Amino acid sequence: MSEPESVQPRWIVEAEIMPRQGVNDPQGEAVMSGLRSLQFTGTQRVRVGKLIRVEVTAASEADALDQGTRMCERLLANPVIEEFVVSAARIG
Amino acid sequence: MTRIRAGVISFPGSNGDHDALHALEHDLGLSVRRVDYRETNLDEFDAIVLPGGFAYGDALRCGAIARFSPVMAPLRAFAEEGRPVLGICNGFQVLCEAHLLPGALLRNRTLNFHCFWTHMRIEQSNTSWTAGLANADVLRLPVAHGEGSYYVEDGQLADLEREGQVVARYCSPDGTVNECANRNGSVASIAAICNVRRNVVGLMPHPERATNSLIGGSDGLRFLGGILETALTAAT
Numbered sequence: 415m416s417e418p419e420s421v422q423p424r425w426i427v428e429a430e431i432m433p434r435q436g437v438n439d440p441q442g443e444a445v446m447s448g449l450r451s452l453q454f455t456g457t458q459r460v461r462v463g464k465l466i467r468v469e470v471t472a473a474s475e476a477d478a479l480d481q482g483t484r485m486c487e488r489l490l491a492n493p494v495i496e497e498f499v500v501s502a503a504r505i506g
Numbered sequence: 507m508t509r510i511r512a513g514v515i516s517f518p519g520s521n522g523d524h525d526a527l528h529a530l531e532h533d534l535g536l537s538v539r540r541v542d543y544r545e546t547n548l549d550e551f552d553a554i555v556l557p558g559g560f561a562y563g564d565a566l567r568c569g570a571i572a573r574f575s576p577v578m579a580p581l582r583a584f585a586e587e588g589r590p591v592l593g594i595c596n597g598f599q600v601l602c603e604a605h606l607l608p609g610a611l612l613r614n615r616t617l618n619f620h621c622f623w624t625h626m627r628i629e630q631s632n633t634s635w636t637a638g639l640a641n642a643d644v645l646r647l648p649v650a651h652g653e654g655s656y657y658v659e660d661g662q663l664a665d666l667e668r669e670g671q672v673v674a675r676y677c678s679p680d681g682t683v684n685e686c687a688n689r690n691g692s693v694a695s696i697a698a699i700c701n702v703r704r705n706v707v708g709l710m711p712h713p714e715r716a717t718n719s720l721i722g723g724s725d726g727l728r729f730l731g732g733i734l735e736t737a738l739t740a741a742t
Contacts, residue, residue: 437657438691440615489574492567492603494610495657 427482432463478502522558556597569599590634598708609658615691637735647711656692674698
């Protein structure tokens with residue numbers, strides 16, 4: 415039996431949100447000094463951001479990415495201090 | 507003369523609302539009412555205060571969720587009519603997230619929660635909330651924040667300086683602005699800013715917690731008292 419037409423594929427949309435260039439990231443600096451004290455002497459630069467995973471229904475990958483982008487623009491990221499990258503993977 | 511009516515907005519997680527209500531009512535003599543974040547009409551008020559605290563537990567970013575509360579639509583209209591709005595600490599963060607003020611508040615550069623007395627120097631006495639002060643006045647006020655490091659990008663900082671939107675800077679007790687006094691690492695030592703129209707002001711220090719020498723200081727009254735000057739001017 416085929417699925418009803420209203421049931422759309424399910425996707426995991428991931429928003430990777432990072433502090434923008436030029437924005438101070440004291441967490442990143444603290445992590446870097448921690449790594450260096452653990453003898454990871456090659457550590458050059460650390461930035462700490464966040465990953466937000468959202469499960470959505472969407473007709474296509476483009477639709478899922480579009481939803482994720484709009485979520486970032488409206489709520490998940492603050493463009494004054496953050497930049498984001500959105501990806502989508504089908505899960506059902 | 508009818509008393510000035512001030513509303514203090516309570517979001518889930520606000521904790522400075524009662525301090526603000528007490529200061530405005532008992533120390534300044536205003537008529538006050540706590541405004542629930544679900545209310546949709548602010549017509550009765552002459553001034554609105556967004557208090558300190560941790561609205562929505564600071565989930566995602568400070569102020570990010572509170573920005574979508576029902577009360578924010580009438581607040582925007584209130585601000586656009588030129589009526590006085592003050593955001594204290596978390597209230598400042600909410601106003602930035604709502605784009606009623608420019609910029610954003612980042613994690614303190616020390617990564618510590620800052621809870622101590624600080625000094626700020628008034629840079630602009632011509633706002634709705636600093637009208638009772640003079641430029642270069644130094645106020646001693648408490649701070650209590652983890653994300654108080656004010657940020658705007660360089661180009662926008664130049665705009666703020668040119669438009670006179672930098673209302674106060676962290677300073678030493680004698681009024682000197684330097685990096686030692688700028689403990690959270692704010693751009694240009696900024697402690698308080700206003701919008702272009704000068705009726706919306708946000709600051710990280712807590713004037714409502716410095717209204718009586720019995721609680722450590724009364725300089726906060728000098729700040730909040732500016733609203734009396736503004737209301738008086740508006741009435742004449």
